[in-house]
Amino acid sequence: MGAYNTISFDANKCDGCGDCMTACATAKTGTDDKARSRIQIVGSADDGFELALCRQCGDPKCVTVCPAGALTKDYASGVIDWNGDKCVDCLLCTVGCAYAGIALDEGSGHVAKCDTCDGAPACVPACPHDALTYVTTSRIYNEVGDWEDLFAPGLAGCQGCNTELLMRHTLRRVGPETVLATPPGCVPGMGSVGFNGTTGTKIPVFHPLLTNTAAMLAGIKRQYKRVGREVNALAIAGDGGASDVGFQSLSGAAERNEQILFMVVDNEGYMNTGMQRSSCTPYGAWTSTTPIGVGSGGLPSQGKTQDAKNLPLIMVNHRCEYVATASTAYMEDLYDKLDKAIQASKRGFAYLHVYSPCTTGWRFPTDQNMEVARKAVETNFVMLWEYNRTDGLRFTRPVDDPLPVTEYLRAMGRFRHLSPDQISHIQAKVVENLAFVKQMAQRQSA
Amino acid sequence: MTTAILETPSQTKPAKQKVILCEGNEAAALGVALARPDMVAVYPITPQSSLVEHVAKLIADGRMDADIVDAEGEHSVLSVLQGGALAGARTYTATCGPGLAFMFEPYFRTSGMRLPIVMSIVTRDGITPQSVWGGHQDAMTVREVGWVQVYCETVQEVLDTTIMAFKIAEHHDVMLPVNICLDGNYLSYGTSRVELPNQEDVDAFMGAKDVNWHVALDPLRPMAVDPLTGGSGGKGPATFVRYRKGQCRGMQNSLRVIEEVHAEWAQRFGRSFAPLVEEYRMDGADYAIMTLGSMTGAAKDAIDEAREAGKKVGLIKIKTFSPFPVEALMKALDKVQAVGVVDRSVGFRWNCGPMYQETMGVLYRLGRHVPSMSFIGGLAGADITVGHFHRVIEATEKLLSSPAPIEPVWLNEKD
Numbered sequence: 062m063g064a065y066n067t068i069s070f071d072a073n074k075c076d077g078c079g080d081c082m083t084a085c086a087t088a089k090t091g092t093d094d095k096a097r098s099r100i101q102i103v104g105s106a107d108d109g110f111e112l113a114l115c116r117q118c119g120d121p122k123c124v125t126v127c128p129a130g131a132l133t134k135d136y137a138s139g140v141i142d143w144n145g146d147k148c149v150d151c152l153l154c155t156v157g158c159a160y161a162g163i164a165l166d167e168g169s170g171h172v173a174k175c176d177t178c179d180g181a182p183a184c185v186p187a188c189p190h191d192a193l194t195y196v197t198t199s200r201i202y203n204e205v206g207d208w209e210d211l212f213a214p215g216l217a218g219c220q221g222c223n224t225e226l227l228m229r230h231t232l233r234r235v236g237p238e239t240v241l242a243t244p245p246g247c248v249p250g251m252g253s254v255g256f257n258g259t260t261g262t263k264i265p266v267f268h269p270l271l272t273n274t275a276a277m278l279a280g281i282k283r284q285y286k287r288v289g290r291e292v293n294a295l296a297i298a299g300d301g302g303a304s305d306v307g308f309q310s311l312s313g314a315a316e317r318n319e320q321i322l323f324m325v326v327d328n329e330g331y332m333n334t335g336m337q338r339s340s341c342t343p344y345g346a347w348t349s350t351t352p353i354g355v356g357s358g359g360l361p362s363q364g365k366t367q368d369a370k371n372l373p374l375i376m377v378n379h380r381c382e383y384v385a386t387a388s389t390a391y392m393e394d395l396y397d398k399l400d401k402a403i404q405a406s407k408r409g410f411a412y413l414h415v416y417s418p419c420t421t422g423w424r425f426p427t428d429q430n431m432e433v434a435r436k437a438v439e440t441n442f443v444m445l446w447e448y449n450r451t452d453g454l455r456f457t458r459p460v461d462d463p464l465p466v467t468e469y470l471r472a473m474g475r476f477r478h479l480s481p482d483q484i485s486h487i488q489a490k491v492v493e494n495l496a497f498v499k500q501m502a503q504r505q506s507a
Numbered sequence: 508m509t510t511a512i513l514e515t516p517s518q519t520k521p522a523k524q525k526v527i528l529c530e531g532n533e534a535a536a537l538g539v540a541l542a543r544p545d546m547v548a549v550y551p552i553t554p555q556s557s558l559v560e561h562v563a564k565l566i567a568d569g570r571m572d573a574d575i576v577d578a579e580g581e582h583s584v585l586s587v588l589q590g591g592a593l594a595g596a597r598t599y600t601a602t603c604g605p606g607l608a609f610m611f612e613p614y615f616r617t618s619g620m621r622l623p624i625v626m627s628i629v630t631r632d633g634i635t636p637q638s639v640w641g642g643h644q645d646a647m648t649v650r651e652v653g654w655v656q657v658y659c660e661t662v663q664e665v666l667d668t669t670i671m672a673f674k675i676a677e678h679h680d681v682m683l684p685v686n687i688c689l690d691g692n693y694l695s696y697g698t699s700r701v702e703l704p705n706q707e708d709v710d711a712f713m714g715a716k717d718v719n720w721h722v723a724l725d726p727l728r729p730m731a732v733d734p735l736t737g738g739s740g741g742k743g744p745a746t747f748v749r750y751r752k753g754q755c756r757g758m759q760n761s762l763r764v765i766e767e768v769h770a771e772w773a774q775r776f777g778r779s780f781a782p783l784v785e786e787y788r789m790d791g792a793d794y795a796i797m798t799l800g801s802m803t804g805a806a807k808d809a810i811d812e813a814r815e816a817g818k819k820v821g822l823i824k825i826k827t828f829s830p831f832p833v834e835a836l837m838k839a840l841d842k843v844q845a846v847g848v849v850d851r852s853v854g855f856r857w858n859c860g861p862m863y864q865e866t867m868g869v870l871y872r873l874g875r876h877v878p879s880m881s882f883i884g885g886l887a888g889a890d891i892t893v894g895h896f897h898r899v900i901e902a903t904e905k906l907l908s909s910p911a912p913i914e915p916v917w918l919n920e921k922d
Contacts, residue, residue, distance in 0.1 A: 237726060238726050239726065240594075240724045240725075240726070249735075254731050254732075254733070254734045254735070255731045255734040255735070256734055256735045256736075256743070257734065257735070257736055257738075257741070257742055257743045257746050258734065258742075258746065259734070260730075260731035260734060262731060263729065264726060264729050265723070265724040265725060265726055265728075265729045265730060265731075265732070266731050266732070267593070267724055267731065267732035267733055268732070268733050268734070268735075269586070270586070270612055270613060270616065272582060272586075272612060273582060273583060273586035273589075273612075273613055275583075276578065276582070276583035276584075276586035276587045276590070277586045277587070277589055277590035277593075278590060279576065279587050279590060280546065280548075280576070280586070280587035280588055280589060280590025280591035280592075280593075280594065280596070280598075281590040281591065281593060281594045281724055282590075283546065283574050283576065283587075283590075283591060284545060284546060284574075284590070284591045284594035284595060284596040285594055287545060287546075287574055287596070288595070292594075292725075292726055309579060309580060309582070309583070310579070310582065310583045310586060312579065313578055313579030313580070313583050314583075316579070317576070317577070317578075
């Protein structure tokens with residue numbers, strides 16, 4: 062399977078100028094007749110603009126309804142090709158397409174559709190507002206879809222949790238020559254190590270203690286190195302075990318530059334055991350050990366009273382081989398970092414910190430996981446960056462015009478009780494954290 | 508009369524062994540080197556420190572081929588070795604006192620995973636009161652955690668037992684971690700003449716390494732290690748029970764294996780140590796004193812003097828404390844009418860020494876009343892002298908005619 066490329070449209074940036082249509086008409090018909098353009102910008106019901114363009118669908122209805130075999134999906138490029146020699150001009154395809162992506166070109170007397178100009182669409186650079194971008198829609202799926210999923214079906218995560226997809230994608234990327242450590246928490250809780258003789262993992266997997274994941278992995282990795290075998294040592298750990306009670310062994314292994322890939326799935330608390338506070342829990346958040354109440358001595362209890370520990374920054378200060386933050390709302394960014402982390406772990410300690418919104422513990426609807434993850438980044442509550450010793454720290458998805466943090470906070474129940482003062486505190490912390498990381502990004506570039 | 512028989516070389520007499528002068532910690536390190544572990548993890552703590560320093564130097568000098576991990580604490584030391592053992596490594600470390608306490612979480616788990624890790628405990632008294640000096644409180648505190656624990660009397664025994672410990676731990680009928688306990692200060696720093704076995708002879712004694720045949724983290728043999736067991740019903744609790752029962756069986760098997768390995772050692776290297784329980788001058792003894800570790804030397808001197816003075820007293824030394832050698836001790840105790848037990852640590856719950864506590868259980872099994880009493884000495888580095896042992900002998904002798912005191916006797920209280 063190859064890449065699935067298509068042209069993406071941002072309606073918020075479009076002012077309807079029609080430059081894209083002119084460019085397309087010129088490229089495809091040699092005229093400037095916008096009516097003959099295969100991309101059509103049309104007015105929408107809310108006074109904005111909509112796009113009529115072939116989506117190069119994965120399950121194309123135009124192909125299905127064509128009685129002449131004139132339309133075919135090229136599964137290598139993703140593009141749907143039209144063959145004029147076969148077409149009988151019945152126009153059934155124009156009815157089959159829900160996007161008005163194929164239409165009669167009166168100038169030629171046949172249907173016409175976008176063929177992406179062989180990968181260099183003329184419309185995209187013509188747009189003066191960057192409303193059009195040429196994107197690879199399913200790169201990850203196409204690349205790894207055929208690789209074996211090294212977890213068994215039926216892991217029992219909470220509905221809407223992104224940890225399962227993170228685990229499956231990570232392990233199939235790291236591959237079968239791996240020993241996987243999953244310290245107590247959600248990852249083994251959903252059955253990766255298993256219960257009473259069953260297991261959810263197809264490769265060697267174990268429960269370390271909550272406290273000694275990095276140390277045990279170091280021992281495993283060193284012995285395989287000693288006998289000349291290439292075996293990956295991978296941890297998928299929670300934030301609690303990594304930032305609190307397991308921090309000593311994590312720090313020690315990083316200092317010794319053990320050849321480990323240590324991934325922390327940060328759901329900002331001990332969610333598997335009933336949503337207790339960890340040192341990664343943010344200020345103001347409700348947890349079962351930072352509950353909301355009238356309090357004693359006239360001081361109401363309003364969630365966690367301390368700011369979160371920034372574990373990935375602490376790992377940067379270990380001068381690890383590679384450190385990065387990532388989010389499942391930005392999978393390509395995550396994959397890029399995963400690849401770098403895997404390579405780095407062959408030289409030394411690699412640390413990947415992935416934010417994992419918890420539907421159960423953060424209290425939001427189960428279909429909102431990616432939205433919450435995205436809002437965290439769009440508000441700069443979470444920043445996506447990477448670090449290595451040569452290039453220092455750099456933002457991979459800088460957000461220059463962040464949304465107010467309330468856009469993130471209001472997406473979930475754990476912040477529902479916040480007072481205006483608490484919200485101000487969190488907003489100020491976001492600004493402070495951003496300034497701090499920016500300073501590191503400038504200072505640490507070699 | 509001829510001495511020819513004694514002078515005839517035996518077919519199995521080992522090659523001449525090099526004689527050196529060294530402290531107990533160095534002897535332990537030399538024993539470790541001879542046993543050829545793949546991986547050693549270390550964190551220094553008094554009075555163990557010179558042991559791991561010796562190991563590090565042996566590796567640095569190329570006299571020992573092992574991966575050394577300078578971990579950031581004892582908790583990680585044992586955790587690194589667990590990982591190493593699961594990947595097939597022969598592994599070793601040493602600790603004591605607060606270090607052992609900090610290590611407790613993975614320590615408990617080592618025996619459950621049946622990992623044959625070998626660890627010296629250079630015994631140190633428990634804090635607090637704060638102390639860096641010798642005493643058995645650390646090792647005694649973890650006596651119920653499923654590790655095999657043997658106590659040494661001399662520096663030579665430290666060296667020899669360190670090597671034997673690997674063979675005992677890795678025996679397929681045992682597959683349990685082993686502690687070699689050597690008394691902090693008295694054995695750790697005590698310097699004496701030691702015969703150093705030849706590497707080829709030790710290699711022949713050790714045989715092939717086979718550490719993770721039963722549990723492994725290896726992509727060639729994928730398995731889930733230590734999944735959750737237990738629960739209120741179904742097969743979970745039964746699975747847990749079978750694990751535990753297997754541990755107990757391994758402990759009991761180790762009694763036989765310890766004896767076999769000591770016998771083989773004596774045959775190959777010409778040095779014989781009582782594997783479980785040593786009986787010293789017990790022939791015709793009316794009563795006995797019991798000892799553990801390096802204190803036994805002074806105790807034997809006292810016994811010799813008492814025997815010369817006509818007292819019918821013998822000595823029983825425990826070498827293997829865990830598993831407790833119930834049958835061997837019953838056999839020894841069956842010879843006497845009274846016993847005094849000297850501990851180098853305290854049992855807080857019974858107000859007596861821990862070894863005394865264990866001995867009371869064995870006495871019950873004898874089926875007849877044997878008066879007994881507890882002595883506690885040598886805490887926090889205190890010396891238990893020949894004079895102290897004469898007091899022990901006199902007090903124990905009184906048990907033959909007077910009721911046994913309930914309170915322990917604290918030997919060094921008025922030193």
